[in-house]
Amino acid sequence: MSDGKVPLRLVELPTGELAIEVDDGTPEFPNAEKALAEAKTGSGLWWVSHYRARLSWDVLRDDSDQVVGKTVQVILPMAWGESV
Numbered sequence: 009m010s011d012g013k014v015p016l017r018l019v020e021l022p023t024g025e026l027a028i029e030v031d032d033g034t035p036e037f038p039n040a041e042k043a044l045a046e047a048k049t050g051s052g053l054w055w056v057s058h059y060r061a062r063l064s065w066d067v068l069r070d071d072s073d074q075v076v077g078k079t080v081q082v083i084l085p086m087a088w089g090e091s092v
Contacts, residue, residue, distance in 0.1 A: 026084040033077040037065050056082050 017029040037043075044063055047053035056063050062083040070076045 021083070024086045026086060028082045028084060030080050031068055031077055032080070035067050035075050035078050037078060037080070040065065059084055061085070 015029075015031045017027075019027040019029070021027055040063065044053050044057055047057055053063075055061075063080070064083075065078050065080045067075050068077040068079045
């Protein structure tokens with residue numbers, strides 16, 4: 009991930025929910041719950057909170073099991089988009 013690119017994956021789950029996964033090169037996510045609660049309007053975390061999505065994260069490892077960052081996952085209920 010040293011090339012400046014941020015991988016993003018979108019997956020429709022069998023439950024009808026949308027999983028959004030983003031990898032980044034920082035393995036820590038200090039105060040994740042506090043950051044979500046205090047997210048500024050328009051930020052990615054604000055949208056997670058606004059749409060009542062579930063947030064989780066885990067360290068990201070390469071093929072040799074070295075920690076190289078983290079993956080943040082948001083599970084977004086599909087009900088928000090039914091009227092679109």
